[in-house]
Amino acid sequence: MLIQKPASLLKVLALAVVGATLVACEGDDGSAGTQGLPGVQGPQGDQGPIGDQGPAGADGEDAPVTLSRLQLLNNVNNAFYVNDEGRMQAMSSEDLKEVRGSAKNVILFVGDGMGVSTVTAARIRAGEIKGMAWDDALSSDFDGPESNDLSFDRFPFAGLVKVYNTNSQVPDSAGTMNAMVTGVKTDIGTFGFDQTVVRGDCTTGTDANVLRTSLELAEIAGLSTGVVSTARVTHATPAANYAKSVDRNYEDNSDVPVGCGEEDIASQLLSLEARVKTAVPGARIDGIDVVMGGGRRHFLPNDATENVEKPTAAGAEGDRTDGRNLFDEWSALYADGVIAHDKAAFDAVDTESTSKLMGIFNESHMQYELDRNNDILGEPSLSEMTAKAIQILDNNPRGFYLQVESGRIDHAHHAGNAAGALADTIEMAKAVQAAVNLTSVENTLIIVTADHSHVLTIGGYVKRGNPILGKAIYAGSDTPQAASDGMPFTTLAYTNGRGFCDLGAETDSDAGYGCPITSGRVDISSIDTTAAGYHQEAIIPLSSETHSGEDVGIYAQGPGASLVRGTNEQNAIFHFVDYALDLIAKADQAVQ
Amino acid sequence: MLKTFISLLGMMSVIATANADSDCVDPSTVVGGVFEITSGSDQAVKSLTLLRQTPARVVYLMTTENMTRIYENYGGGRVAVTEYFDLESKGVEHEPSVDIAPNGWDTLYQLLPSAEAGRLQHVGEEQYRCLTVARYESHTSEPRLALSYLDEVQLPLALTSETAGTTLTWKLTELVTDTRILDETLTRVASYKTFDFADLGDHEDEVFFRNGEYLQYQRNVHAHGGHEH
Numbered sequence: 001m002l003i004q005k006p007a008s009l010l011k012v013l014a015l016a017v018v019g020a021t022l023v024a025c026e027g028d029d030g031s032a033g034t035q036g037l038p039g040v041q042g043p044q045g046d047q048g049p050i051g052d053q054g055p056a057g058a059d060g061e062d063a064p065v066t067l068s069r070l071q072l073l074n075n076v077n078n079a080f081y082v083n084d085e086g087r088m089q090a091m092s093s094e095d096l097k098e099v100r101g102s103a104k105n106v107i108l109f110v111g112d113g114m115g116v117s118t119v120t121a122a123r124i125r126a127g128e129i130k131g132m133a134w135d136d137a138l139s140s141d142f143d144g145p146e147s148n149d150l151s152f153d154r155f156p157f158a159g160l161v162k163v164y165n166t167n168s169q170v171p172d173s174a175g176t177m178n179a180m181v182t183g184v185k186t187d188i189g190t191f192g193f194d195q196t197v198v199r200g201d202c203t204t205g206t207d208a209n210v211l212r213t214s215l216e217l218a219e220i221a222g223l224s225t226g227v228v229s230t231a232r233v234t235h236a237t238p239a240a241n242y243a244k245s246v247d248r249n250y251e252d253n254s255d256v257p258v259g260c261g262e263e264d265i266a267s268q269l270l271s272l273e274a275r276v277k278t279a280v281p282g283a284r285i286d287g288i289d290v291v292m293g294g295g296r297r298h299f300l301p302n303d304a305t306e307n308v309e310k311p312t313a314a315g316a317e318g319d320r321t322d323g324r325n326l327f328d329e330w331s332a333l334y335a336d337g338v339i340a341h342d343k344a345a346f347d348a349v350d351t352e353s354t355s356k357l358m359g360i361f362n363e364s365h366m367q368y369e370l371d372r373n374n375d376i377l378g379e380p381s382l383s384e385m386t387a388k389a390i391q392i393l394d395n396n397p398r399g400f401y402l403q404v405e406s407g408r409i410d411h412a413h414h415a416g417n418a419a420g421a422l423a424d425t426i427e428m429a430k431a432v433q434a435a436v437n438l439t440s441v442e443n444t445l446i447i448v449t450a451d452h453s454h455v456l457t458i459g460g461y462v463k464r465g466n467p468i469l470g471k472a473i474y475a476g477s478d479t480p481q482a483a484s485d486g487m488p489f490t491t492l493a494y495t496n497g498r499g500f501c502d503l504g505a506e507t508d509s510d511a512g513y514g515c516p517i518t519s520g521r522v523d524i525s526s527i528d529t530t531a532a533g534y535h536q537e538a539i540i541p542l543s544s545e546t547h548s549g550e551d552v553g554i555y556a557q558g559p560g561a562s563l564v565r566g567t568n569e570q571n572a573i574f575h576f577v578d579y580a581l582d583l584i585a586k587a588d589q590a591v592q
Numbered sequence: 593m594l595k596t597f598i599s600l601l602g603m604m605s606v607i608a609t610a611n612a613d614s615d616c617v618d619p620s621t622v623v624g625g626v627f628e629i630t631s632g633s634d635q636a637v638k639s640l641t642l643l644r645q646t647p648a649r650v651v652y653l654m655t656t657e658n659m660t661r662i663y664e665n666y667g668g669g670r671v672a673v674t675e676y677f678d679l680e681s682k683g684v685e686h687e688p689s690v691d692i693a694p695n696g697w698d699t700l701y702q703l704l705p706s707a708e709a710g711r712l713q714h715v716g717e718e719q720y721r722c723l724t725v726a727r728y729e730s731h732t733s734e735p736r737l738a739l740s741y742l743d744e745v746q747l748p749l750a751l752t753s754e755t756a757g758t759t760l761t762w763k764l765t766e767l768v769t770d771t772r773i774l775d776e777t778l779t780r781v782a783s784y785k786t787f788d789f790a791d792l793g794d795h796e797d798e799v800f801f802r803n804g805e806y807l808q809y810q811r812n813v814h815a816h817g818g819h820e821h
Contacts, residue, residue, distance in 0.1 A: 511691055
């Protein structure tokens with residue numbers, strides 16, 4: 001089964017390419033010579049997998065043992081990795097010399113499901129909230145909300161990203177995030193292993209295809225590291241930074257099939273330090289410094305007496321069936337670490353004296369931004385978590401690597417609730433601004449992107465200043481435009497999903513799952529479609545709206561940002577980070 | 593359907609119909625009841641078993657629909673529910689919300705909101721298996737309600753609601769005192785693969801969700817009554 005996968009063939013080809021370049025530094029397309037690994041053959045070996053960084057060593061026999069040779073082979077030998085390494089060098093060879101190692105810190109923001117239409121709609125919605133009104137008779141060109149900028153709209157460099165997974169035209173968050181943090185695309189539903197893995201087959205995730213991540217390399221290099229998300233921290237996007245799993249669903253031990261030897265994702269958050277030390281002898285790492293998000297259930301035992309928030313009589317908050325309380329274990333590992341489960345504890349964290357923070361604020365995902373005030377214990381916002389993380393991580397003079405996810409944009413879209421998705425996108429833009437404010441553009445590369453898009457459309461020839469969540473009103477009119485069926489329609493709509501539902505002022509996007517699935521058109525003449533609880537119409541009835549496969553945007557500022565341009569494979573993002581921090585080389589040096 | 597039931601109670605009063613039984617029941621041993629529900633123009637009959645694990649956790653066995661639900665009371669009006677699809681051995685968790693039981697936890701736990709009970713007219717009492725049956729009737733004529741309620745075990749014995757020629761009836765067919773059915777149910781659903789409702793969109797690999805079977809379940813529940821939330 002495994003050897004029949006085309007992906008396996010890809011790897012064989014990649015190995016063949018690398019093998020060829022090791023010998024002769026040449027390829028059959030004229031550019032492959034820059035794609036190989038001559039850097040590992042001589043003194044320049046600690047420069048990482050760069051083929052054109054000076055003379056290659058003669059034979060490599062006396063070369064120092066480097067991280068890139070022993071622990072990164074599965075990354076650097078992969079065809080996707082090789083291809084984009086070479087492509088970047090062909091496109092940006094002059095820039096690369098200046099870029100390499102120019103950043104002290106990197107912050108990678110990922111808006112889960114934040115496709116281009118979501119960015120555009122959120123930009124307009126944010127403009128409306130700011131009061132950017134439009135009047136045909138009075139306004140000048142840039143007055144309307146359409147001219148608004150989200151924080152990252154003002155970044156000097158931008159491009160597009162191809163998001164497909166190795167086995168899926170329309171991807172998921174697991175495979176896409178794996179691409180971003182390892183330089184290697186992989187199958188849908190998996191991370192930490194290359195595309196030879198078979199989802200759900202525990203025997204296929206092995207040392208032979210395991211991948212190292214940017215976060216692990218940053219840890220090895222002595223940087224401080226952090227992962228922040230509004231989803232569960234064991235969810236695909238944040239988890240891909242620190243865990244390896246043949247299935248994204250293995251969030252705690254009760255999710256792992258009997259007989260599967262794989263460690264669950266929550267447990268891997270704690271074992272990262274030990275695992276990397278074992279895999280990379282000489283590595284002096286101290287574990288992830290800041291972890292914030294939701295997902296308490298995966299860290300607590302299935303024992304109601306250990307609940308944090310849930311009343312004991314209502315049952316156990318935790319899902320773990322192995323009796324482990326990972327919060328207790330984390331505290332034992334990091335005696336000076338701080339654990340926070342609510343806003344009050346979060347606010348009390350002293351960022352100057354705290355070296356380790358684990359803030360897990362919800363049993364499952366954190367609340368939607370629109371619904372955050374309804375949380376039982378109180379939750380910080382994404383921008384507040386981002387600021388807190390930076391204030392802790394920047395205490396390390398060597399720098400830091402921080403990955404921030406807005407995880408609930410995706411969920412609101414799945415529920416067919418554009419208002420919720422836009423609100424979480426706007427909050428992520430605030431988080432990006434917080435990062436801009438707390439760092440220097442001189443030493444911090446900030447990248448903003450999405451893992452994939454959704455089937456949200458912005459349609460109809462709607463006039464300037466029309467509410468983005470409203471019914472389509474055309475230029476010269478004050479009444480909603482009727483479609484050929486005589487009924488009005490909204491500017492925003494979904495191609496598929498649960499379809500229309502009017503929940504009025506409801507701020508929980510997931511309340512839409514209680515509505516019957518309604519495909520196609522509904523007469524919305526008397527409905528306020530700008531209300532938070534309005535769920536847009538959809539053509540194709542599905543139990544949940546889906547991801548989409550078109551490119552997503554990528555935006556960057558700071559040292560190394562100039563690499564972000566044109567249309568890129570998603571795995572190129574790993575290289576952006578590697579070049580900016582000189583990450584592999586720093587990691588190499590740290591273990592020698 | 594439960595929401596409808598409760599709202600009807602709130603609007604009107606009740607008629608009581610009580611069954612007599614010579615076998616006495618110790619109310620402290622009662623963990624739930626089995627109900628036969630008849631509704632709709634076709635007078636379709638469904639079965640519901642309500643089981644109480646704790647004062648904040650109740651199990652609904654909806655055998656007609658092949659579904660099981662576990663409701664959990666988080667307090668502050670927030671109720672969580674996990675909906676299990678028994679034929680597929682899968683579950684979907686819904687996070688705590690005030691929308692799941694908008695008329696309060698009592699509507700799920702004892703099938704009668706305490707606040708509403710006082711608005712019904714008490715018309716008499718009788719005995720059922722040595723338990724007191726309080727009989728209520730509605731104050732209004734449309735819809736007409738009759739309720740017989742077992743105060744000591746906090747369960748309805750019978751309910752009849754008539755409106756516009758449609759009759760809804762709930763009838764207690766058995767008081768459950770054997771906890772084995774509760775234990776077996778909890779063990780059974782613990783083995784199911786359960787998803788967070790917010791994560792359904794990320795499970796394209798799950799045929800159950802992808803091909804619309806879940807959707808069909810939802811339609812079924814809405815079409816034939818049941819327990820909306």
